[in-house]
Amino acid sequence: MASKSSIEKDRSIIRELVQDPKQTNVALAAKVGLSEGSVRRRMERLVAEGQLQFAVIPSAAFMGRPVHTIFEIQSAPGATERLIDKLAGMPEIAYVYHVTGQFDIIAVGYFASSNAMRTFWTERLGHLEGVMESRSVMVLRVAKRAHEWARDIAATGDEESAWGTGPEPGVPGTEV
Amino acid sequence: MASKSSIEKDRSIIRELVQDPKQTNVALAAKVGLSEGSVRRRMERLVAEGQLQFAVIPSAAFMGRPVHTIFEIQSAPGATERLIDKLAGMPEIAYVYHVTGQFDIIAVGYFASSNAMRTFWTERLGHLEGVMESRSVMVLRVAKRAHEWARDIAATGDEESAWGTGPEPGVPGTEV
DNA sequence: AGTGAAAGACCCTTGGT
DNA sequence: ACCAAGGGTCTTTCACT
Numbered sequence: 001m002a003s004k005s006s007i008e009k010d011r012s013i014i015r016e017l018v019q020d021p022k023q024t025n026v027a028l029a030a031k032v033g034l035s036e037g038s039v040r041r042r043m044e045r046l047v048a049e050g051q052l053q054f055a056v057i058p059s060a061a062f063m064g065r066p067v068h069t070i071f072e073i074q075s076a077p078g079a080t081e082r083l084i085d086k087l088a089g090m091p092e093i094a095y096v097y098h099v100t101g102q103f104d105i106i107a108v109g110y111f112a113s114s115n116a117m118r119t120f121w122t123e124r125l126g127h128l129e130g131v132m133e134s135r136s137v138m139v140l141r142v143a144k145r146a147h148e149w150a151r152d153i154a155a156t157g158d159e160e161s162a163w164g165t166g167p168e169p170g171v172p173g174t175e176v
Numbered sequence: 177m178a179s180k181s182s183i184e185k186d187r188s189i190i191r192e193l194v195q196d197p198k199q200t201n202v203a204l205a206a207k208v209g210l211s212e213g214s215v216r217r218r219m220e221r222l223v224a225e226g227q228l229q230f231a232v233i234p235s236a237a238f239m240g241r242p243v244h245t246i247f248e249i250q251s252a253p254g255a256t257e258r259l260i261d262k263l264a265g266m267p268e269i270a271y272v273y274h275v276t277g278q279f280d281i282i283a284v285g286y287f288a289s290s291n292a293m294r295t296f297w298t299e300r301l302g303h304l305e306g307v308m309e310s311r312s313v314m315v316l317r318v319a320k321r322a323h324e325w326a327r328d329i330a331a332t333g334d335e336e337s338a339w340g341t342g343p344e345p346g347v348p349g350t351e352v
Numbered sequence: 353a354g355t356g357a358a359a360g361a362c363c364c365t366t367g368g369t
Numbered sequence: 370a371c372c373a374a375g376g377g378t379c380t381t382t383c384a385c386t
Contacts, residue, residue: 010238011238011239011240014232014234014238014239017232018231018232018234021230021231021232022230024363024364024365025364025365026363026364026365035370035371036364036365036370037370037371038370040365040366050235051234051235051238052232052233052234052235052238053232053233053323054197054198054230054231054232054233055194055197055230055231055232055233055323055326056190056193056194056197056228056229056230056231056323056326057228057229057230057231057322057323057326058190058194058227058228058326058329059226059227059228062186062187062190062227062228063187063190063329064187065329070273070275070282084317084319085319087319087320088319088320091325091328091329091331091332093320093325094320094321094322094325095318095320095321095322095325096318096319096320097246097315097317097318097319098315098316098317098318098319099246099313099314099315099316100313100314100316101311101313101314103313106246106313108322110325135277137275137276137277137279137282138275138276138277139273139274139275140274140275140276141260141273141274142271142272142273142274143260143261143263143264143272143273143274144263144264144269144270144271144272145270145271145322146233146270146271146284146321146322147229147231147232147233147323149267149269149270149271149286150231150232150233150234152267153234153239153241153267155267156267182354200376200377200378201377201378202376202377202378210355210356211355211356211357212356212377212378213355213356213357213379214354214355214356216378216379217354217355218354
């Protein structure tokens with residue numbers, strides 16, 4: 001195989017790291033075929049650029065917030081950005097998406113109890129400036145999360161043809 | 177202050193780790209007031225139990241998947257579980273939520289192009305057994321993510337009162 | 353059970369060349 | 370890229386509560 005491009009080196013570092021975030025730089029360097037110093041400098045750059053983040057994911061239930069809810073929100077025209085930033089600043093809210101469609105915002109929250117969720121929804125979310133309508137749905141189960149998905153990327157990442165790097169990818173042949 | 181309960185020791189370890197996932201065990205031990213050995217034993221247990229996960233979060237765009245879409249899916253009665261598991265097995269899909277309400281499933285996906293998204297939606301998702309109706313919304317911006325939210329937990333975690341009145345969950349169960 | 357403490361081997365990180 | 374020094378990890382062991 002021809003030597004990897006710089007971005008492909010970065011990506012293989014990320015792919016290996018996703019498989020085992022706690023592995024040492026030397027182990028990583030051996031796997032991707034670079035020196036330890038190169039790997040370290042690339043990692044530092046990727047983290048600085050925000051392409052890569054190290055994180056610890058706690059169980060929300062273990063941290064005392066077992067109630068998991070998704071809110072769909074219609075915002076008043078012109079109020080969406082400020083509303084999104086307000087939601088993002090709330091410690092009950094884990095995700096805030098700005099989306100197209102009937103609703104403008106989808107937000108995901110964790111609460112200590114269903115009563116705490118109700119209080120948040122009726123007394124805090126409902127009173128935020130710019131909220132026109134909101135719906136809540138309870139999350140019953142989470143079957144997959146982003147950091148688990150990252151391992152899929154690692155597994156399928158080398159077969160670029162399956163995904164297409166370009167604008168016109170072929171039909172993905174992945175089967176369950 | 178009285179000595180912490182065992183679960184509070186676990187939680188303070190998690191809170192510190194969330195602030196800096198790459199800190200050393202000795203630094204962590206100093207912060208939470210335990211020995212290095214204790215901290216490591218607790219961390220190993222928490223990871224084994226699934227209460228804590230170390231992860232690397234790559235930028236989806238950097239990995240070649242800049243198109244971010246949320247699907248809402250109505251499933252045929254009795255087909256939901258199998259459908260969720262199928263979706264969770266697909267490498268395009270990062271999140272799968274089983275939820276209450278009009279739609280049964282909310283899934284989040286990343287794609288190499290809007291055309292790849294269209295192909296997935298019309299040719300793969302639409303043909304899955306049990307899918308009755310589906311909507312897609314494009315994600316324009318993500319203002320907050322779960323691992324960023326985890327830092328809120330760390331900041332507010334000690335003041336339980338700030339979170340309201342819910343019954344303090346004793347044993348958080350084994351599910352992740 | 354769980355913790356603190358200590359010693360030693362090993363390896364990694366770090367900073368300098 | 371190489372190297373050396375300092376430091377962290379991990380294991381084992383033991384006494385303590």
